[in-house]
Amino acid sequence: MWFFFFIVTLAALVALHFGWRAKFLAQQNLATSEMDVFQKQTQQTSVDAKAQQQILFNSMLEGLLLLDRNKKIYLANRAFTEFFNLKTELRGKTLVEVLRLHELDGLLQRVETEQQVFGHEIKLPELSERWLQVNAAVITNSTGEREGTILVFHDLTRLKQLERQREEFVANVSHELRTPLSLIKGYVETLLDGARNNPEVAERFLKIIERNTNRLDFLIQDLLTISSLESGRMKLELSPVNLHSLAEKVFGDLAAKAEAKKTSLINELPELIANGDVNRLDQVLANLVDNAIKYGGANGAVIVGGKKLENGALEMFVRDDGPGIPPESLDRVFERFYRVDKARSRDQGGTGLGLAIVKHIVHAHGGEVWAESESGKSATFFFTLPATTAA
Ligand code: ADP
Numbered sequence: 001m002w003f004f005f006f007i008v009t010l011a012a013l014v015a016l017h018f019g020w021r022a023k024f025l026a027q028q029n030l031a032t033s034e035m036d037v038f039q040k041q042t043q044q045t046s047v048d049a050k051a052q053q054q055i056l057f058n059s060m061l062e063g064l065l066l067l068d069r070n071k072k073i074y075l076a077n078r079a080f081t082e083f084f085n086l087k088t089e090l091r092g093k094t095l096v097e098v099l100r101l102h103e104l105d106g107l108l109q110r111v112e113t114e115q116q117v118f119g120h121e122i123k124l125p126e127l128s129e130r131w132l133q134v135n136a137a138v139i140t141n142s143t144g145e146r147e148g149t150i151l152v153f154h155d156l157t158r159l160k161q162l163e164r165q166r167e168e169f170v171a172n173v174s175h176e177l178r179t180p181l182s183l184i185k186g187y188v189e190t191l192l193d194g195a196r197n198n199p200e201v202a203e204r205f206l207k208i209i210e211r212n213t214n215r216l217d218f219l220i221q222d223l224l225t226i227s228s229l230e231s232g233r234m235k236l237e238l239s240p241v242n243l244h245s246l247a248e249k250v251f252g253d254l255a256a257k258a259e260a261k262k263t264s265l266i267n268e269l270p271e272l273i274a275n276g277d278v279n280r281l282d283q284v285l286a287n288l289v290d291n292a293i294k295y296g297g298a299n300g301a302v303i304v305g306g307k308k309l310e311n312g313a314l315e316m317f318v319r320d321d322g323p324g325i326p327p328e329s330l331d332r333v334f335e336r337f338y339r340v341d342k343a344r345s346r347d348q349g350g351t352g353l354g355l356a357i358v359k360h361i362v363h364a365h366g367g368e369v370w371a372e373s374e375s376g377k378s379a380t381f382f383f384t385l386p387a388t389t390a391a
Contacts, residue, residue, distance in 0.1 A: 063153030180212035229360040268305035288318040296320030312387030324373035
């Protein structure tokens, strides 16, 4: 009996053991496979994280450069390679090997001693001027040991260009204001000093004063127009505009000027209807016709014409038979204060802003403007207006 009981107990224990072992092994297998999955996931996650990091670095507008403790390149993002137009593998090379910019080497030495340098500006020795701002700092580990250096490059070129444009603009405006002002001042002083007692001289001087105050007035009007166009404050009031009638109106406004130079004004514009701001389009045509009279030859002709293009857009032109514009100035005449012949423009009372205003207004309408010229023979200014929905 005892023997039987012992055998049954032993069998039960063996069964229990094997059952438990099988279960344990099954659990272990499960755990191992879970571990595999976990490890794979971890590996995948780190691959993903690396890829994401790479995407992040390469999508940065700033150039990023990481140097190891031996000042060798460890990582350089896409913006960095593009700033310096680098095509080869950079990893493991020194900065001087890659860029040959000794200024940057000097900067690295400064970072060594100062730990960080912010706002260091460098001008790249290229044909087209390029400016970068570099911020650099030493990377240290938890024990304070130097692990490497990080350098971040910002492209300052656009900012520098804007700064220069602003400075030039202020210098030009001051110059344009000063010239007529000093003339007015000079003639007023001469009149006060006694010239007023001679009626003939007084009248001549007063006419000069009047011409220069007009010039100041035009300049200030043009400056205000440019400023509201550039700031986007000027809103277009669109309505159907008959371009033939508009040209007639502009010719009427400038008739006396054309008459004085014996210039014929010819309106070849068909009855095209544009969807535009009538006052602004008036300004465009008036500026172009005024220039054509001003710079065209005496006893010449100014023709205004146009047509509807296949895509439905309208293309207008203003042509004169003057000395034309040299090829290198054809694009530049639309810049503020750019003049082919400074003395001639000022003589004619020009502000140097007319074509810049024309360009702004045409662009605001969604059109294009350009000049063509046959040197010594004629200049033609073209502008387009997008297809109109107006009847
Ligand atoms: P401005 O007040 O000097 O006329 P604009 O901006 O209207 O200023 O024109 C810029 C420059 O373009 C002029 O100074 C002149 O040198 C040149 N220009 C403009 N229109 C003509 C033209 N029809 N023929 C020759 N040169 C022209």
